[in-house]
Amino acid sequence: MRILAISGSLRRDSYNTALLRAARDIAPAGVAVELYDGLAAIPAFNEDLEGDPPAAVADLRGRIAEADALLVATPEYNGSAPGALKNALDWASRPRGAGVLIAKPAAVIGASPSSFGAQWAQEQIRRALMLSGAMVVDPELAVPKVNEKVVDGELVGQPTPSRRSRRKGRSVL
Numbered sequence: 001m002r003i004l005a006i007s008g009s010l011r012r013d014s015y016n017t018a019l020l021r022a023a024r025d026i027a028p029a030g031v032a033v034e035l036y037d038g039l040a041a042i043p044a045f046n047e048d049l050e051g052d053p054p055a056a057v058a059d060l061r062g063r064i065a066e067a068d069a070l071l072v073a074t075p076e077y078n079g080s081a082p083g084a085l086k087n088a089l090d091w092a093s094r095p096r097g098a099g100v101l102i103a104k105p106a107a108v109i110g111a112s113p114s115s116f117g118a119q120w121a122q123e124q125i126r127r128a129l130m131l132s133g134a135m136v137v138d139p140e141l142a143v144p145k146v147n148e149k150v151v152d153g154e155l156v157g158q159p160t161p162s163r164r165s166r167r168k169g170r171s172v173l
C-alpha cells in the first residue's frame, strides 16, 4: 500500500512534517509512506486553468491518483487551514466529478504548540476533502503542545490520550 503524506506547512523545521516523517518511519511492512514536497510550487488556484493545469498541479494530481490513500498533516493559522494546503486541495478537487480525490481514502492529523492541536484547521481540511469526494476516515489525531513532543525534528515520548479527547472519540498525542 502506498500512502501519500502531505504536510500543510512549508516551514523547514515544521512539526507537522516531522509527524509525517515519524509515520513513514514506523509504517508497517508493506506500507510505504511517501512525503509530498511540492506544495511550495503550487500556484494559486485558477478555474480557467483547471483542465490544463500547471506542471506542479499535474504532478500533484498524478501522485494523488497513484496513491492508495492520503495522510494530511495540517498546521493552523489564525484558526484556519493554511492557504497553501487548501489551495492544493482545490486544484486536486477538479475537474468537477472527475477529480483524483474522488473515493480516495484520506486521514487528517494536525499539530500545534497550542493546547488544541490545530483542530479548527483539521475540521476545515476534512470538510474540503469530503466535499471533493474523498473518503475521510473517522479517527482524528490532534497533537497539542507539539513542541514538547517533537524535538530536533524527532518524535519523542509516548502517546498520552486525554480523557476529554477519548470521550469525543479523538486521539491526542
Ligand SMILES: Cc1cc2nc3c(=O)[nH]c(=O)nc-3n(C[C@H](O)[C@H](O)[C@H](O)COP(=O)(O)O)c2cc1C
Pocket: 009, 010, 011, 013, 014, 015, 016, 017, 074, 075, 076, 077, 078, 079, 080, 111, 112, 113, 114, 115, 116, 117, 118
Ligand atoms: C500566522 C500564524 C498564525 C497562527 N495561528 C495559530 C492558530 O490559530 N492556532 C494554533 O494552534 N497555532 C497557530 N499558530 C502557531 C502554529 O501552530 C505554529 O507556528 C506551528 O509550529 C506551525 O506548524 P508547523 O510547525 O508544522 O510549521 C500560528 C502561526 C502563524 C505563523
